[in-house]
Amino acid sequence: MLTWLQSGLRNTAHDASARTDALLHETTLRLAVTGLSRAGKTVFVTSLITNLLALGRGFDTLPRLHQRLAGQAAGSGAPSRLRSVRLVPPGSSETPLFDHACNLATLTAVEPNWPPRTDDLTETAIELVLDREGTFWKHLGPERLRLEILDYPGEWLLDLPMLNQSFQAWSRETLARLREAPRSLACAAFLEQLPTVEPGARVEHERLRRLHGLYRDGLHACQNEYGLRLLQPGRFLCPGPRADAPFMWFFPLDEVPDHPLRGTTAALLEERFEAYKADMRARFFETHFARFDRQILLVDVLGALHSGRDAFLDTEQALALIAGCLTYKQDWGSLWSRQSAIERVAFVATKADHVPHNHRTNLCHLLRDLVEGAREPVGKQPVSFHTAASVLSTTDTTIEVDGIARDVVRGTPLGSGTAKLFDPGIVPAGRPPKDFWSRRRFVLPVFEPPRMEAGGLKGIPHLGTDEVLTTILSDKL
Incomplete structure (x- = not known):
């Protein structure tokens, strides 16, 4: 009996110590990533985790995040506050684990390919250990930022x-x-x-x-x-x-x-x-959706644009429904016992490497126009708009057509083995005019991933992922 009592007291003291440690030194954010079909959720999460781990090894894979963690003097080589990054081992959650290792192996194979899409909610956690800012706070020692990343289908x-x-x-x-x-x-x-x-x-x-x-x-x-x-x-x-x-x-x-x-x-x-x-309600909206802190919504704007007017307008209506439930702290009455905790939302136009550099601003403006035209203002809630390519699979180049220079991209279509030029045409900066839909349409190509070092130890080449992550986490860094 005495042994049992002593064991119980030790466990209670240990639990109290762990709670105190977490309160003083740990911040947990539940970061949800979603998108409609073919927006690239699995690849985005794989790239994000791989590049964070590489950043922790000292490789500058996420320049915007490195600059934020190094403060204003980043350009002069100031040291980053980042001490380490690690994947948190899975605990006893009922939610399936995001298979980062398998997805990364597919991307970095001798013959690289895109990992299969997921049709269920998955999660993983990654921990960043950071030196604190400010003379007083530094005495408390480093702090831990725990990102619980949840990947779920936007269709839900x-x-x-x-x-x-x-x-x-x-x-x-x-x-x-x-x-x-x-x-x-x-x-x-x-x-x-x-x-x-x-x-x-x-x-x-x-x-x-x-x-x-x-x-x-x-x-x-x-x-x-x-x-x-x-x-x-x-x-x-x-x-x-x-x-x-x-x-x-x-x-x-x-x-x-x-x-x-x-x-x-x-x-x-x-x-x-x-x-x-x-x-x-029971399996998703009450147990997961109501607990998200931050949300990244991936949108295949280019795919909708090149699929024709019907697909584009339908995507706009779908975004209207999704934007409405992501960007409001709604009172759902009998549906939920608590309000949504989503504090920041980042809308991201994916596959930005399919268009040359000078068209990406238009792509971002088009995304903003679709989302803001589909919903009412959201007050003080931070909402940001970005373009990104989770894996950079093309290079920008210029060709001459009838004596006129045109910006295009070069990439290798999946399965072809040969690099080709791709001209995506004009990307409008807002909703396309009627005559836009009378122009020739073409299928958006799927490019092969670039050859990368096995295991991704030095990270994955990307476009804009660091800006998305830095923006969505800026108040916690």
Whole structure:
């Protein structure tokens, strides 16, 4: 009994000491990274971690961050306040670990390639040990900045409006969009079968599941063939865990009665719709989203621009929904017991290495125009706009066409083995005029990653990642 008591007292003292140490010396920030399909979340997080670790080894992989940590005298070779950087070993979290080692190995292989996309929430933590600023604070010793980085699909944010909708309202709104081109083309098989479904008829389980499959396939076609982004539910595209659970087997229905009878098709689909919303609240919005401190939102603006007017306008509408839930501390009433803790948001136009240097300012202005035109002002909350390439895969060059110099980029298209010139054309500084869409469109190439040292010990060449990180963390550095 005495031994047990002594052990308990030692554990209590140890816990109290650890809490005091964390209070005095440690700051924890939950940094969320998201983006719609093909925006490059996995590569961004891999590059960010790799370059932070390399910075801790003394390589100047993140110049803006190094300058911030060295103070005003950075240009004269002032020492950085950064002492070390390390990946924090995983604890007992239920959230899957972001596989940095595997993703980095893919990028730095003899034949480098892009790591596979993720369709679930993942997390990792990285710790920066910093010398304190100020004579008084230096006596306390170094401080630790712990970044808990969470990577999650941006498609899940598009489910946020659904949480306040009834199945009837969601079905009406969704089908109205679905019956307009190009969605009507992508979802033709589903729309053809939908009139055969009787809302008040008894449930035919296998038939309803086939209809769900047609609806889900239609959403994938909207995304892959037409570049559309405003697609609900988001987990039909990026399912995460329990992808084949029965509550996922629903679809929008015509003429949903106000109070469908139990045992009917409408009642079952409504029940699954409500169960899906409850699962999203419990597994993501309440447990993760409400606890984010900082948010980086990656946007493939170039991809939307080159996919045509329909895809561009659809991306704008999707951004309107996402920007609204990221840039407000909302009172969600019965949906959440607390407000969002998001303090800073950085919007980033990715794949900036696909355009030459003098077009990147326009790309940033275009992103700002899309986001600010899609939402109301956010008051004092810091919101920033950037362009970035997580892995720099091109070089800028100039060619002459009919005696006129044109800025282009040079890169190696994936699988070709041969470097080629790429002219992205004009990047507008705001919403394109109508005549812009009548011009020739082309597919945005996927360039091979550059050859890098195995293991990425000296970092990954990038464009603008250091500016994004320094801006989002500036008040904590």
